[in-house]
Amino acid sequence: MYEDKNQHWGVTIRNITNRVSRKAGMMPGSLVHVGEKRTEKPKITIIDYDRTNYHEKTVDDVEECFPFKDSSTVSWINIDGIHQVDIIEKLGKHFGLHPLVMEDIVHTSQRPKMEDYDHYIYVVLKMLWFSEEDADVKAEQVSIILGKGFVISFQEIEGDTFNSVRERIRNSKGRIRTMGADYLAYALIDSIVDNYFIIIERFGDIIEELENKLIDDPNPETLQSIHDMKKEMIYLRKSVWPLREVINGMERTESALFQDTTFVFLKDVYDHTIQISETIETYRDILSGILDVYLSSVSNKMNEVMKTLTIIATIFIPLTFLAGMYGMNFSYMPELGWKWGYPAVWIINITIFLSMYIYFRKKNWL
Amino acid sequence: MYEDKNQHWGVTIRNITNRVSRKAGMMPGSLVHVGEKRTEKPKITIIDYDRTNYHEKTVDDVEECFPFKDSSTVSWINIDGIHQVDIIEKLGKHFGLHPLVMEDIVHTSQRPKMEDYDHYIYVVLKMLWFSEEDADVKAEQVSIILGKGFVISFQEIEGDTFNSVRERIRNSKGRIRTMGADYLAYALIDSIVDNYFIIIERFGDIIEELENKLIDDPNPETLQSIHDMKKEMIYLRKSVWPLREVINGMERTESALFQDTTFVFLKDVYDHTIQISETIETYRDILSGILDVYLSSVSNKMNEVMKTLTIIATIFIPLTFLAGMYGMNFSYMPELGWKWGYPAVWIINITIFLSMYIYFRKKNWL
Amino acid sequence: MYEDKNQHWGVTIRNITNRVSRKAGMMPGSLVHVGEKRTEKPKITIIDYDRTNYHEKTVDDVEECFPFKDSSTVSWINIDGIHQVDIIEKLGKHFGLHPLVMEDIVHTSQRPKMEDYDHYIYVVLKMLWFSEEDADVKAEQVSIILGKGFVISFQEIEGDTFNSVRERIRNSKGRIRTMGADYLAYALIDSIVDNYFIIIERFGDIIEELENKLIDDPNPETLQSIHDMKKEMIYLRKSVWPLREVINGMERTESALFQDTTFVFLKDVYDHTIQISETIETYRDILSGILDVYLSSVSNKMNEVMKTLTIIATIFIPLTFLAGMYGMNFSYMPELGWKWGYPAVWIINITIFLSMYIYFRKKNWL
Amino acid sequence: MYEDKNQHWGVTIRNITNRVSRKAGMMPGSLVHVGEKRTEKPKITIIDYDRTNYHEKTVDDVEECFPFKDSSTVSWINIDGIHQVDIIEKLGKHFGLHPLVMEDIVHTSQRPKMEDYDHYIYVVLKMLWFSEEDADVKAEQVSIILGKGFVISFQEIEGDTFNSVRERIRNSKGRIRTMGADYLAYALIDSIVDNYFIIIERFGDIIEELENKLIDDPNPETLQSIHDMKKEMIYLRKSVWPLREVINGMERTESALFQDTTFVFLKDVYDHTIQISETIETYRDILSGILDVYLSSVSNKMNEVMKTLTIIATIFIPLTFLAGMYGMNFSYMPELGWKWGYPAVWIINITIFLSMYIYFRKKNWL
Amino acid sequence: MYEDKNQHWGVTIRNITNRVSRKAGMMPGSLVHVGEKRTEKPKITIIDYDRTNYHEKTVDDVEECFPFKDSSTVSWINIDGIHQVDIIEKLGKHFGLHPLVMEDIVHTSQRPKMEDYDHYIYVVLKMLWFSEEDADVKAEQVSIILGKGFVISFQEIEGDTFNSVRERIRNSKGRIRTMGADYLAYALIDSIVDNYFIIIERFGDIIEELENKLIDDPNPETLQSIHDMKKEMIYLRKSVWPLREVINGMERTESALFQDTTFVFLKDVYDHTIQISETIETYRDILSGILDVYLSSVSNKMNEVMKTLTIIATIFIPLTFLAGMYGMNFSYMPELGWKWGYPAVWIINITIFLSMYIYFRKKNWL
Numbered sequence A, B, C, D, E: 001m002y003e004d005k006n007q008h009w010g011v012t013i014r015n016i017t018n019r020v021s022r023k024a025g026m027m028p029g030s031l032v033h034v035g036e037k038r039t040e041k042p043k044i045t046i047i048d049y050d051r052t053n054y055h056e057k058t059v060d061d062v063e064e065c066f067p068f069k070d071s072s073t074v075s076w077i078n079i080d081g082i083h084q085v086d087i088i089e090k091l092g093k094h095f096g097l098h099p100l101v102m103e104d105i106v107h108t109s110q111r112p113k114m115e116d117y118d119h120y121i122y123v124v125l126k127m128l129w130f131s132e133e134d135a136d137v138k139a140e141q142v143s144i145i146l147g148k149g150f151v152i153s154f155q156e157i158e159g160d161t162f163n164s165v166r167e168r169i170r171n172s173k174g175r176i177r178t179m180g181a182d183y184l185a186y187a188l189i190d191s192i193v194d195n196y197f198i199i200i201e202r203f204g205d206i207i208e209e210l211e212n213k214l215i216d217d218p219n220p221e222t223l224q225s226i227h228d229m230k231k232e233m234i235y236l237r238k239s240v241w242p243l244r245e246v247i248n249g250m251e252r253t254e255s256a257l258f259q260d261t262t263f264v265f266l267k268d269v270y271d272h273t274i275q276i277s278e279t280i281e282t283y284r285d286i287l288s289g290i291l292d293v294y295l296s297s298v299s300n301k302m303n304e305v306m307k308t309l310t311i312i313a314t315i316f317i318p319l320t321f322l323a324g325m326y327g328m329n330f331s332y333m334p335e336l337g338w339k340w341g342y343p344a345v346w347i348i349n350i351t352i353f354l355s356m357y358i359y360f361r362k363k364n365w366l
């Protein structure tokens, strides 16, 4: 059920740490895209706002982003596509990003982490969603740069969980337009984490289905599904577990980029990451239990098969022996001439049959 | 035995973290009720007391609670029903609750936690009880706001473990009337935790029954029960484990809302949460052991079945072969003409039978 | 082997955390005896001593203990029987014990713990002994109050491990008469912990027996014994594990009730608790290994059974088939007329038999 | 597949902690080579550079290295071959290395570690590579001495992962020529860690192959391969796990040998060690799952075998019994004379056959 | 292979925590020898040295050791035999040892530990060696007292790992004659730890043999050996694990008894204890894997047995049935009269045989 095909809009979660070795031996800070190969031009969108104003535009040339670095408004630059490293490099140089940060942005095998570079904070994490199409979890690496008055987000491909944030900015809904860039960064992370719950619940449903199948009709495919789910949990956990540290690190940072009012929101998203991690552990425990039940139901089935064989064989083998005895061709076999010989054999047979039946009943095999 | 139906007065413990995703993409602090759908009007009760006075009333309009915020007495406002979010919102605004707190109150998937907002403390935990009706644990989220001179408790539905506290206030029994709001908050938490012991003991009885069944008559349903109990333990643990931190956090808080004399009582309830957690771990260990015994008893049964088959087959197959030999129709078979041929076959049969019997006796198969 | 009867002088270790729920809903600090029901009058003994003087008496009225609170000598009040809560209450009130401490003293489900109430220290732990009579571990809750110049010990029933301490006081043996009440409290705890070693060694012997049985004659009862021992270890661990913290807490306390010279003795008993805990873990590991060996020996036995069946069946089934062929009654069966037909069948039979035998020999099945 | 031969250019990873005992009883600081025996002369190479100058030479006499100790340029002395301990000793004495450091350099069983000796830092770790030739991981101990203005690296044999670093120095590529000796030390460690990713990915491929085999055609060799991979993971982990502490120690050191700008690079390589460790844990988890699937597929196969036997035996044994009955030679067997007796037996046979067939269908055995 | 006999020169490692209970109820600080009973007189040896002088003598009377307490040279007093407690008591009193220290010296069940008594340091650990004679690990408790200018070592029996230290002192080899008593204490511990590597490697060889047996010819004895090795690991670990803390405690002590130059040597022996602990964990993991392979190879064998039976039975049972049909004695059985009836049965038999053969081939059972 959980196939491993790379889709046009993301990679399956199981591949997210693959092909890291492509860069072995390269200079630290080398900008080399490691991830799914793509050819389309990256899409750059700018949303610029403050309490009263709001502008949104898509730009072709990355240099159009440069003025927003020092604007007094909150500026959100979103890049969909990181495979054209020269764009990342230009942007990174203007915004003063460390070469190692740029390297990590274009290298899609990062473990979720938070790094504080004084004048900006770098956060990298995995955006996940459940693709119903091929019943698998898709993953995309998202890098977020939080600077003074700006947020830059880098995604591998178009399509994300940020639309609700965009809507709230556009419609001036809630507090987002009255808060700073740090709140925007929080809102983006929150929307990514919220989406994890959907995956978690989808897996919850699949596990429930597995449990039902287990009772109704366990078969080797059930086992394969248990194993697949276990693996999904292992990979999911790799994306979620480090997130706790990431958000905890943001809460405890002494960076001037964060306003005090934002910390309570970070605490809220931190709660969510803990809830998700715990649910993953719960699912792992339940899957272990399901495996135990499966293995034991296989044993029980075997028991039933063996009982059937044993009952039939144990009843008929002695009867067949008896019939064999009177099928012998010895000249002198007195019983053969008796009038009641043949009925007597039937009576013996029925007696043996019945006593065996009672015996198996008593042993609870029938 | 442990079915999964939602009852009119609570949800089964296994559902308490479900349907979180309903809120994905919403603004942080959005008041959306996540939990069992209900239509009845929430019930608001106020108990107001000090050393000498005592008033109790049920109010229709939430605004009737507002004066109690600054009364010098201890005021306990209890809300049964959190599905009407406008009531929560009005109350929350008057009492100065943070939007994220209000969001958590109406969102019934919270992990137990304690948050200190300086002028009030927010505690959320699970009230559990064992429903004998459908032999399952029911859970309800309880939020407690402890402010200066007041406690607000939010429950999902009517019916709780607080009656003993109410009685003690009414009858001025014990020290409760002489203590502050912090002691009241403690008393509520203590009554919830005391109830956990009942569940724990009920599970203890079920596990003991399982062990007895294991010896008397293990069958596939036993396995299913073991698996179900294991799962109950996993979910129970999710409710109890974080409670240790919650109460520990209250003990260590430097909030002015707590009087020194209350800490020793918090320590007492902390002891209880540790006892409960340890018992859950103990039960998990014992259930693992029960599973091992079950699996091995299945193997032992199989062994017994196979032995029966093997003994019967091993004795009669050679005898049948011999009978078959003398059933052949060759013209020249000298034995057939012998007078003692037929009795000789019987003697050989009995000899084989007896030596096999002795052999199996020696091998301890009989 | 490990039966579950309550004896007249203690309860089996497995019951020590049971029936806690009896108190759910009660006022904190309610004095309710939770434990084995008893009717006899509690026995109160006072031992009062200093370097030169020594008095010992049994009193009927608890008020006779009161003068010893402020005597300059070391006074040890021992109460055997905590079911008469009024006695505990009177004593507790005079000696200034907190209601929660009194509650814990009469509630026999306490997890071992140490609490520092400035003018006294409260320690609760489990006294264990191995009852050879019914081959089970018995447990009794012991509470120790260490105050300035006095020690009060509460036991559930008469009979304890303190006789050696009493002897040393009576005979002025060793340093006990020259030291304070803190050393007396240490000496009591040390005598309880020393007794744990006896249980540990008794279990060591039982485990060794189990291992021997495993090799000589494994059977389903062996499995039940392994499971029982595993459970004993789980319960034993619950009594011993928290003791580490208890004694560590006493070592690190800054209470004026302890003299500097006593700490090195506490360190010694701390070493013992670690040794005991480690041995319990060792036994758990070994029991897991024993279970593995047991399960695998069951599989090996099955293998042997199946081989026997397979060898017999595989040899005789083809032979029986051949005999059956020449037992057919076709009119035209040329072999039947041959003179050497019948001996030929025997030769074929013996050939098949021998080649099968060689084949199984090669396969190492014989 | 993973054989254990020592190759001419390294030892298999499983041997890296062997033969430590050779030194038992020797004086601490004794220079005794513990590792693969070799006879060729060690090769000493010096690369000396600063922002503008660059020299590279191979020297025959270790004393030619001495002047570089105090040169103002960055000097990298690389020794291939540590079996000639007198060379190590001469060099160590001139550069002021502690005897215990020299001992560790020539003793190839070191656990990765970092030691700060004020005027130099000693780092020892394992250089690993995957030998496609014999499908096994090869390991070599690399010691790095970082002093003021110099780096000394000791390898067991020629051939390493440092070529990319050499190229960057030669071609003045990147920042390496502008940075100090500390950056050079970092670059060497980074090139070693980068190589771990290649091994990790190779193992990822092997595990994927194993999973495919598991579905297509599981056999005892699959089991052996799972066990082998598990062991590889255990040994790999022993090389990688301590590396986290090593690099963390370098990051946190207060040594004057490190410039501030280097720490961000150490943080980057630290990320890599965490990623590698986590992937190893992931692989271990997956291998456990694979083992479960394998074991259960063996059980399933057995089930299928037993079902086949049971179906055949259960159908034909009663039929054979019936045939045996009418093969008896009693004089008085009325059915034998009936005209429709023989067809009736066939009809009974077919009826039994069909009802058995339907029965097994219903039981889902067919 | 791993028998449990006590030898004349030590006890098997598995017994080292036994018979602790002998002392239950005794006064703390009671000098009672707990260990193997012995009668010979303890042997007391004194080695006294400084940079220029060296004396070695064996004394009969313990009082001859007393002058060395305050000599300005380094004095090493070694006692072989601790069963004569009066000797220990005299020595202990003169050198100012605490009664609890003396108690621990003669009580051979100590867990390795380090205690700082200001004017001396007490270290107790296990000296282990592999007895090839009865293929088992022998253990002996060694206590070391480090005071100002003296070291006292207590062993259970003659024979130890200290000869290399003695040689270095005698021959003035290395730095030992130029260093203080703290370095001597280190040298003794180092020689004990070095010996652990020999045991570790011996076990490594045994595990390798086990793995080979597993592939060549697994049998129930293999299982017993796995279980025995697992137990050896458990006991070995109990001796080695606490050693980490012991040496770490020595490194971090602020005692004036240690010179700064000694700490780097303690760090070296600390490295060794970590290496040994890790190898023990590695061996435990590998033994688990070996057990899995063993269990699964038993299942595989069973599968093979069952396949053999099933193939033979499934082929011949239908054939035998057919033969039985034509062995019936019905008067009217037209086939019996047919000329080609008998050959037809053979053709049917061969057809059934061949199609079964092809069927099993396809199923991969042949």
Ligand SMILES: [Mg+2]
Pocket (backbone or CB within 6 Å): A011, A012, A013, A014, A136, A137, A138, A139
């Ligand atoms: Mg995916």
Ligand SMILES: [Mg+2]
Pocket (backbone or CB within 6 Å): A017, A018, D204, D279
């Ligand atoms: Mg990976």
Ligand SMILES: [Mg+2]
Pocket (backbone or CB within 6 Å): A017, A018, A020, A109, D200, D275, D276, D279
């Ligand atoms: Mg990776």
Ligand SMILES: [Mg+2]
Pocket (backbone or CB within 6 Å): A100, A103, A104, D268, D271
């Ligand atoms: Mg990086």
Ligand SMILES: [Mg+2]
Pocket (backbone or CB within 6 Å): A002, A227, A228, A229, A230, A231, A232
């Ligand atoms: Mg999967």
Ligand SMILES: [Mg+2]
Pocket (backbone or CB within 6 Å): A275, A276, A278, A279, B017, B109
């Ligand atoms: Mg959850």
Ligand SMILES: [Mg+2]
Pocket (backbone or CB within 6 Å): A285, A286, A288, A289, A290, B226, B227, B228, B230, B231
């Ligand atoms: Mg389960």
Ligand SMILES: [Mg+2]
Pocket (backbone or CB within 6 Å): A200, A201, A204, A279, B017, B018, B019, B020
């Ligand atoms: Mg969930």
Ligand SMILES: [Mg+2]
Pocket (backbone or CB within 6 Å): A268, A271, B100, B103, B104
């Ligand atoms: Mg929230």
Ligand SMILES: [Mg+2]
Pocket (backbone or CB within 6 Å): B010, B011, B012, B013, B014, B136, B137, B138, B139
């Ligand atoms: Mg419920």
Ligand SMILES: [Mg+2]
Pocket (backbone or CB within 6 Å): B002, B227, B228, B229, B230, B231, B232
């Ligand atoms: Mg359940």
Ligand SMILES: [Mg+2]
Pocket (backbone or CB within 6 Å): B268, B271, C100, C103, C104
């Ligand atoms: Mg209490």
Ligand SMILES: [Mg+2]
Pocket (backbone or CB within 6 Å): B200, B275, B276, B279, C017, C020, C109
């Ligand atoms: Mg309890």
Ligand SMILES: [Mg+2]
Pocket (backbone or CB within 6 Å): B285, B286, B288, B289, B290, C226, C227, C228, C230, C231
């Ligand atoms: Mg158990």
Ligand SMILES: [Mg+2]
Pocket (backbone or CB within 6 Å): none
């Ligand atoms: Mg198993």
Ligand SMILES: [Mg+2]
Pocket (backbone or CB within 6 Å): B200, B204, B279, C017, C018
């Ligand atoms: Mg309990």
